[in-house]
Every structure is written in structure tokens, then in C-alpha cells.
Amino acid sequence: MTTSTEENYLKAIYHLSTGNQNSVLTSAIAGSLSTSSASVTDMIKKLSDKNMVEYERYRGVKITRKGEKVALSIIRRHRLWEVFLMDKLKFKWDEVHDLAEELEHVSSDEMTRRLDAYLGFPKFDPHGDPIPDTNGKVHTNGQVLLSDIIKKGKYILCGVNDHSPSFLQYLEKKGLVPGSVFSIVEMDEYDNSMQIIFSNKKSIFISKEISKNLLVRNHE
Amino acid sequence: MTTSTEENYLKAIYHLSTGNQNSVLTSAIAGSLSTSSASVTDMIKKLSDKNMVEYERYRGVKITRKGEKVALSIIRRHRLWEVFLMDKLKFKWDEVHDLAEELEHVSSDEMTRRLDAYLGFPKFDPHGDPIPDTNGKVHTNGQVLLSDIIKKGKYILCGVNDHSPSFLQYLEKKGLVPGSVFSIVEMDEYDNSMQIIFSNKKSIFISKEISKNLLVRNHE
DNA sequence: AAAATATTTTAGACTTGTCTAAAATTAATA
DNA sequence: TATTAATTTTAGACAAGTCTAAAATATTTT
Ligand SMILES: [Mn+2]
Ligand SMILES: [Mn+2]
Ligand SMILES: [Mn+2]
Ligand SMILES: [Mn+2]
Numbered sequence: 126m127t128t129s130t131e132e133n134y135l136k137a138i139y140h141l142s143t144g145n146q147n148s149v150l151t152s153a154i155a156g157s158l159s160t161s162s163a164s165v166t167d168m169i170k171k172l173s174d175k176n177m178v179e180y181e182r183y184r185g186v187k188i189t190r191k192g193e194k195v196a197l198s199i200i201r202r203h204r205l206w207e208v209f210l211m212d213k214l215k216f217k218w219d220e221v222h223d224l225a226e227e228l229e230h231v232s233s234d235e236m237t238r239r240l241d242a243y244l245g246f247p248k249f250d251p252h253g254d255p256i257p258d259t260n261g262k263v264h265t266n267g268q269v270l271l272s273d274i275i276k277k278g279k280y281i282l283c284g285v286n287d288h289s290p291s292f293l294q295y296l297e298k299k300g301l302v303p304g305s306v307f308s309i310v311e312m313d314e315y316d317n318s319m320q321i322i323f324s325n326k327k328s329i330f331i332s333k334e335i336s337k338n339l340l341v342r343n344h345e
Numbered sequence: 346m347t348t349s350t351e352e353n354y355l356k357a358i359y360h361l362s363t364g365n366q367n368s369v370l371t372s373a374i375a376g377s378l379s380t381s382s383a384s385v386t387d388m389i390k391k392l393s394d395k396n397m398v399e400y401e402r403y404r405g406v407k408i409t410r411k412g413e414k415v416a417l418s419i420i421r422r423h424r425l426w427e428v429f430l431m432d433k434l435k436f437k438w439d440e441v442h443d444l445a446e447e448l449e450h451v452s453s454d455e456m457t458r459r460l461d462a463y464l465g466f467p468k469f470d471p472h473g474d475p476i477p478d479t480n481g482k483v484h485t486n487g488q489v490l491l492s493d494i495i496k497k498g499k500y501i502l503c504g505v506n507d508h509s510p511s512f513l514q515y516l517e518k519k520g521l522v523p524g525s526v527f528s529i530v531e532m533d534e535y536d537n538s539m540q541i542i543f544s545n546k547k548s549i550f551i552s553k554e555i556s557k558n559l560l561v562r563n564h565e
Numbered sequence: 566a567a568a569a570t571a572t573t574t575t576a577g578a579c580t581t582g583t584c585t586a587a588a589a590t591t592a593a594t595a
Numbered sequence: 596t597a598t599t600a601a602t603t604t605t606a607g608a609c610a611a612g613t614c615t616a617a618a619a620t621a622t623t624t625t
Contacts, residue, residue: 130612151573164613166574171611183573183620214459227451233444239434350582371603384583386604391581403590403603 139196148185253284359416368405473504
């Protein structure tokens with residue numbers, strides 16, 4: 126039995142772990158959950174007792190396979206609910222996160238399976254993040270940061286790294302949502318900004334600040 | 346701000362209040378929530394401080410207008426989620442209650458409104474219970490206990506009073522679900538049992554035990 | 566390598582919700 | 596009406612999760 130507090134910690138630890146081999150530091154978890162380091166230390170001990178994380182005092186934690194499985198099942202539920210809120214209840218992509226944060230803790234494997242089926246087995250959530258499958262496998266599809274792109278060409282936006290409503294609203298206003306196809310027409314060597322153009326000929330500037338948070342894939 | 350524990354207490358008190366003018370006793374609440382009387386007394390004080398109930402020591406509580414409004418909004422969410430689980434996720438009517446018990450605490454007026462619209466503004470839940478509207482108004486429609494019926498005739502099942510999965514499964518096996526139309530063909534004066542017949546000519550016996558838990562309405 | 570700084574952990578306290586056992590009050594019975 | 600019985604409340608304790616302030620440890624600087 127995991128409480129929703131434990132689930133939130135595991136999710137945070139999982140997210141802080143991905144793409145980085147090192148231990149996750151107490152302060153990082155505290156920052157991510159807006160809580161005190163003292164509280165984090167307490168919870169870490171509890172999760173360590175349950176073999177959800179490996180804990181070394183003063184050195185941080187590493188999530189275990191067991192902890193990771195729990196985290197992935199929460200993330201799966203979170204993202205499925207986000208799809209539901211957007212596709213069925215017509216919320217906008219910048220509005221779904223907070224509600225999903227609550228819904229993800231309603232735990233029933235059977236309900237999750239049925240929700241998945243009802244939504245048509247979606248593979249990505251409204252922000253372009255992959256939805257882990259029943260076994261906790263995450264299917265990513267070679268997406269890369271727009272800021273890492275070095276050659277001009279046609280790309281498709283598949284996701285974002287900054288999930289804040291303000292950023293999402295900004296993108297939407299610019300016409301950038303998951304699935305948007307555009308071509309890079311100009312890349313500035315000096316400030317790493319770029320100019321892109323949509324199929325409808327509308328063209329916009331993208332600063333490094335922005336492109337660092339955009340996940341794209343080559344589009345044929 | 347109400348916690349989900351407070352919400353569960355208010356809901357229990359509301360349900361124990363309806364159809365009975367008297368105060369709700371501590372022991373009744375304890376029984377309904379499977380908790381100790383000591384815990385109930387503690388929570389009652391808290392709810393009383395928040396003006397959700399009027400409390401008289403040793404005499405029980407009466408729910409206030411304010412408490413009732415909260416209770417009704419939880420009941421509204423509960424029943425809407427039950428409709429969702431049944432209509433959209435294809436759960437059976439005896440499976441939806443426990444999940445709704447959790448989902449009802451995810452509180453967003455906006456989400457509730459959209460869920461309502463998405464479900465087509467249903468007026469009743471899968472058990473035939475009326476769904477309170479946005480203002481907390483409950484529209485009942487002259488339904489009466491089958492056990493109180495004194496004259497033969499054609500009736501429609503609109504709801505049940507016993508929501509236990511075993512009872513619901515029993516009814517379903519007999520072919521009795523909300524909306525079922527049947528005629529009373531025989532009423533036993535002695536044990537108050539009755540024989541009913543469906544439009545498909547199938548006929549079954551209904552004991553007093555059962556009819557006490559069935560809500561029906563005259564069918565033309 | 567010692568001193569200064571930053572991070573992490575412990576200590577102690579608080580809140581919410583729960584429990585059992587004892588005390589207080591109300592209701593029933595003889 | 597005086598006991599007895601049942602119900603309700605209080606007292607005291609506990610678990611989960613949180614906090615601040617102080618102590619312990621690690622890291623950086625001089
Ligand atoms: Mn959450
Ligand atoms: Mn998302
Ligand atoms: Mn509930
Ligand atoms: Mn119901």
C-alpha cells in the first residue's frame with residue numbers, strides 16, 4: 126500500500142532520475158515538491174524501508190526497480206487522465222495538469238485499463254509525453270531538443286519540457302502545439318535564436334530560452 | 346476548505362438526516378462510517394466550529410444549510426462519476442460505487458460542470474438515485490417503495506435502497522434494473538410477498554425483504 | 566590542511582484523524 | 596425512584612506528514 130504522498134515523492138524522484146545516472150539529492154526533491162529538506166529526509170527513510178529507493182545518508186537516493194514500477198504506474202494514470210480531460214472534457218492543454226495530479230491517485234488497475242481502452246490506447250499525453258504501458262514500458266520516439274538541432278529542415282513538435290500554464294499558453298498563441306509541423310529557415314550563430322515557418326507561411330522567431338523546452342522530431 | 350474526511354462525514358450525516366426530522370446520533374454516524382464514536386465526537390466538534398452542523402452534547406447533530414450544500418455537491422460528483430463509470434467505462438452497476446467514493450473528492454466545479462455536460466446532463470445515477478443540480482436541488486419523481494404499494498398494476502423500477510454489490514447482482518440476475526417495467530400479478534396478504542411479470546412474460550417472486558429496497562413509480 | 570560555507574540530518578513540536586479505556590450523562594428497568 | 600444499562604464524551608496515546616532550529620556531515624575556499 127502506497128499513500129498518495131508516497132506516490133508524489135516517488136514520481137518526483139523518478140523524474141529527477143531520468144537522463145541522469147547520479148543519485149537524487151534531498152534538496153532537489155525538496156525543491157521539486159516545494160517542501161522542506163527535513164520532510165524529504167523523513168519520507169526517504171520510509172521509502173527506503175519499503176525498498177522503493179536506495180538511500181545513503183548525506184548522499185541522496187537512487188530509485189529501485191520496485192519504486193520505478195510504482196512511479197511509472199502513477200505517471201501512466203496521470204497522462205491518461207490528462208488525455209481524458211483534454212479529449213473528452215475539452216479542457217485546454219495548459220489546464221489539465223493540476224486535475225490529473227489529483228486523479229492519478231485514484232488507484233484501480235481495472236479502471237486504468239478501461240480508461241485506456243476508452244481513450245483509444247493513446248501513446249502520448251497532451252504535452253507530447255509518452256504514456257507508459259501496462260508493464261511500465263515507456264516508448265519514446267527519438268525526439269530531441271529543438272535547441273540541439275544543428276541543421277535546417279522540416280520538423281514536427283512532439284512535446285515540451287516546461288509544463289507551466291504560462292509557457293503552454295505562450296506556445297499556443299504562437300501556433301505551436303504537439304503535432305505542429307514547421308521548417309527552420311534561419312539559425313542565428315550568435316544568440317542561438319531561430320526563425321521557423323509553418324505550412325501556412327506564418328513565420329515566427331524562437332529564442333534559445335524557448336527552443337530549450339521544445340521536443341521535436343524530423344518530419345520526412 | 347473541506348478535507349475528504351470532512352466530506353465523508355457530511356455526506357453520511359446528510360444521508361442519515363433525510364426523511365427523518367430528528368437529530369443524527371453519534372452512534373449512527375459511527376456505524377455508517379465504520380469508525381469509533383470517539384472519532385465521531387471529535388469530527389462533530391470540528392464540523393460544528395465550521396457551522397456545518399448544529400451540535401448539542403449527548404443529543405447528536407443536525408446538518409445546517411451550509412453543511413447540506415457541501416454534502417449535496419459531493420453527492421452530485423459521486424453520482425456523476427458513477428454514470429461515467431457505467432456509461433463510458435462499461436463497469437457494471439454493482440462495481441461503480443467504491444471508485445466513485447474516491448473520485449467524488451477530486452474537487453473542481455469546472456470539471457464537474459464539464460463532466461455533467463459530457464454525460465448529457467443525466468438526472469439519475471445507475472442506481473436510480475437523483476443527481477443534485479448545480480444549485481444543490483434534488484429532483485425526485487414520486488417514487489415509492491414497492492413494499493408500500495397496495496394495488497396491483499404496472500410499475501417501473503426507478504431505484505434501490507440497498508446499494509450492496511450482492512443485492513445489485515441478485516436483482517440483475519432476476520432481470521430487475523432501473524427502467525425495468527413489470528406488472529404485479531399477485532400480492533400475498535400473509536407474508537407480503539408478491540409475484541410480478543415482465544413484458545417478456547417472465548415471472549418472478551419478490552419477498553418483502555426485497556420489495557422494501559425497491560423504488561418504483563406507476564407506469565401509465 | 567584548516568576555516569568557512571553549504572547541505573543534510575536530527576530533535577522537538579504541531580495538525581489531522583484515528584484508537585482504547587475511563588468518566589460523564591442519558592435512558593431503561595425493577 | 597433507585598439501580599442498572601447504554602450511549603456519549605473526555606483523556607491519553609498513536610501514525611502520517613509537516614515545520615523550524617540546531618547539530619552533523621560534506622564541500623569549497625583560502
Ligand atoms: Mn499527485
Ligand atoms: Mn502531461
Ligand atoms: Mn468518499
Ligand atoms: Mn449510486
